[in-house]
Amino acid sequence: MIIFLGAFIILLCVSAPITVALGGCAMVYALIGGTVPITTLVQTIFGGLATFPLLAIPLFMLAGNLMNEGGLTPDLVRFARLLLGHIRGGLGLATVLACAIFAAISGAAVATAVAIGVVMIPAMKKAGYDEGVAAALTCTAACLGPIIPPSIPFIIYGVTASVSVAGLFLGGVLPGIVLAGALMLYMYFVARKNDYPRDPQTPAKEILIAAWKALPALFMPVLIMGGILSGMFTPTEAAGVTVLYAAVMGAFYYHKLTFKSLPKVLLASGLESGMVMLLIAMSEPFAWFVAVDQIPQLIVEWISHVTTSPYMILFLVNIFLIILGIPMETAPALVIVTPVLAPIAVAVGIDPIHMGIVICLNLVLGLITPPVGAVLFAVCGMANMSIERLSKAIWPPFLVSIVVLAIVTYIPWLSTFLPRLLLGR
Amino acid sequence: MLVLQRFNEILMKVGSWGTILFMAVIAIVIPYEVIGRYVFERMSIWSGEVSTYSLAWASMLGGAVGLKKGYQVNMTSVVESVPPVVAKALKLVAYLFTLFFFGAMFYFGMFQTIYNARQFSPAMELVMSVPYAALPTGFFIMFFFTLEEFLVFLGLGAKGEGQ
Numbered sequence: 162m163i164i165f166l167g168a169f170i171i172l173l174c175v176s177a178p179i180t181v182a183l184g185g186c187a188m189v190y191a192l193i194g195g196t197v198p199i200t201t202l203v204q205t206i207f208g209g210l211a212t213f214p215l216l217a218i219p220l221f222m223l224a225g226n227l228m229n230e231g232g233l234t235p236d237l238v239r240f241a242r243l244l245l246g247h248i249r250g251g252l253g254l255a256t257v258l259a260c261a262i263f264a265a266i267s268g269a270a271v272a273t274a275v276a277i278g279v280v281m282i283p284a285m286k287k288a289g290y291d292e293g294v295a296a297a298l299t300c301t302a303a304c305l306g307p308i309i310p311p312s313i314p315f316i317i318y319g320v321t322a323s324v325s326v327a328g329l330f331l332g333g334v335l336p337g338i339v340l341a342g343a344l345m346l347y348m349y350f351v352a353r354k355n356d357y358p359r360d361p362q363t364p365a366k367e368i369l370i371a372a373w374k375a376l377p378a379l380f381m382p383v384l385i386m387g388g389i390l391s392g393m394f395t396p397t398e399a400a401g402v403t404v405l406y407a408a409v410m411g412a413f414y415y416h417k418l419t420f421k422s423l424p425k426v427l428l429a430s431g432l433e434s435g436m437v438m439l440l441i442a443m444s445e446p447f448a449w450f451v452a453v454d455q456i457p458q459l460i461v462e463w464i465s466h467v468t469t470s471p472y473m474i475l476f477l478v479n480i481f482l483i484i485l486g487i488p489m490e491t492a493p494a495l496v497i498v499t500p501v502l503a504p505i506a507v508a509v510g511i512d513p514i515h516m517g518i519v520i521c522l523n524l525v526l527g528l529i530t531p532p533v534g535a536v537l538f539a540v541c542g543m544a545n546m547s548i549e550r551l552s553k554a555i556w557p558p559f560l561v562s563i564v565v566l567a568i569v570t571y572i573p574w575l576s577t578f579l580p581r582l583l584l585g586r
Numbered sequence: 587m588l589v590l591q592r593f594n595e596i597l598m599k600v601g602s603w604g605t606i607l608f609m610a611v612i613a614i615v616i617p618y619e620v621i622g623r624y625v626f627e628r629m630s631i632w633s634g635e636v637s638t639y640s641l642a643w644a645s646m647l648g649g650a651v652g653l654k655k656g657y658q659v660n661m662t663s664v665v666e667s668v669p670p671v672v673a674k675a676l677k678l679v680a681y682l683f684t685l686f687f688f689g690a691m692f693y694f695g696m697f698q699t700i701y702n703a704r705q706f707s708p709a710m711e712l713v714m715s716v717p718y719a720a721l722p723t724g725f726f727i728m729f730f731f732t733l734e735e736f737l738v739f740l741g742l743g744a745k746g747e748g749q
Contacts, residue, residue: 172683173661174661174664175677175680176660176664176677177660177684178653178659178660178684179660181683184687185683185684199694200694200697203697203698204698207718210641211638211642213634213637219645398616400616401617404616404617408613424606427609427613428605431605435645435646436648436649436659439652442645
């Protein structure tokens with residue numbers, strides 16, 4: 162175990178790619194330990210790649226990219242703005258709503274930040290919002306991407322911990338709504354304090370027309386969750402149907418998606434998902450050695466000397482994950498901690514779906530914590546502002562998210578109610 | 587170095603088009619399966635294997651191309667917080683181990699591919715070497731991309747490219 166963990170930490174510290182650190186420590190362990198042939202390592206990696214439920218990852222990424230390329234996003238943003246723009250801080254509220262709706266189609270935070278931020282950040286700046294407030298709000302609202310279903314982190318957690326992906330998708334709905342509500346409330350008070358302007362009241366007819374135009378995008382979440390819950394298709398098949406739907410709408414309804422642009426969209430999705438898939442594949446031997454060396458059991462034994470309260474354990478898990486999320490991105494952190502934390506949850510009687518939501522929400526917030534935050538970097542580039550400026554501006558909405566994390570952690574009902582109601586889990 | 591760069595350009599093109607091809611296969615086969623089930627009331631026995639093996643190929647090729655395009659993540663906080671000389675030494679260790687890892691995985695991936703030449707998939711009876719070949723192919727591309735980056739790091743690349 163010392164060789165295994167030592168090699169992993171050394172490889173991380175020397176800045177080897179995390180995929181190499183994950184696979185490399187397993188290889189070093191196999192070479193020095195001599196108990197496991199390296200060919201087993203190759204077989205395990207292949208097994209990690211050729212897994213049917215994981216097909217949902219490239220497919221949901223492709224659906225998000227097709228939707229962007231197909232021109233569905235501008236109508237969505239316009240609808241959100243007309244609906245909420247007349248309230249104080251309405252542009253900010255519309256940003257959160259647009260992110261929440263986009264999140265119900267795409268499963269990734271960066272995609273959500275880019276798709277919505279590119280329109281909303283300049284609009285907020287133009288209306289007199291502080292640049293930092295606008296960018297930081299977009300960053301935090303983009304975290305809804307992986308919490309409101311579908312969600313790439315939920316798929317990774319579900320497959321790694323053998324927990325129902327459909328259950329996790331449902332479990333994410335209420336925490337996502339709570340996070341969206343909390344961010345809207347925060348924005349409302351900031352707007353009141355700074356006297357941010359509001360849009361003129363829009364006639365109901367115009368809102369209805371905007372809703373009609375945005376209907377193809379608004380229907381997507383219904384298609385995904387409706388299909389899964391009715392038992393018509395699995396989450397993987399839902400992802401496939403979403404791809405088909407986004408392609409057909411982009412090509413024949415919005416007339417923006419062309420045959421010529423398809424290779425670019427397919428390649429971008431392939432590269433994004435390739436990175437995540439390699440991490441998952443390399444984490445397979447890592448998870449295997451973690452299980453063989455009974456690392457979760459050792460941690461449970463150690464924790465049981467300190468506390469046996471699930472609430473205290475969840476508190477410790479949160480502190481650990483917040484710290485881990487600072488230097489690490491969601492996907493690598495998730496593939497490292499899931500094999501360790503999921504068995505601990507089962508051992509101490511925490512609902513695996515609840516644990517999954519807490520872990521994912523925690524690590525998703527890592528995307529907006531400096532110095533390493535993919536969403537932070539994406540929004541910096543888009544808003545043309547320095548990382549230092551955004552790093553300072555991010556703290557208020559980040560703290561709001563931490564409060565939401567605490568609520569989700571200590572009210573398990575939020576995560577377990579819908580899966581129990583609709584799936585009987 | 588120039589030969590290596592040219593070779594890597596070819597690998598990049600092959601990897602990119604391979605990723606596009608296998609992503610397209612996945613994007614067609616999964617909806618086809620659902621449509622087939624509900625519209626044509628017919629289930630195919632091959633779709634599961636075609637899509638999962640395409641996923642293996644798309645992931646390895648996409649991951650390899652992504653390595654060159656900066657999609658792969660690493661933790662740089664330690665390297666950034668030490669003096670430049672120590673940082674360079676740490677990076678040297680990272681490059682050497684990465685090259686060793688990709689090389690070893692290519693070798694054992696090849697071994698596994700050849701070993702599976704007599705194994706067949708349950709549904710399509712496809713020779714299992716075909717999906718397994720995704721691993722050595724991907725690691726082969728990753729090895730040469732890393733080698734080029736390593737040579738640049740050592741100052742053997744074009745002027746101004748080294749660290």
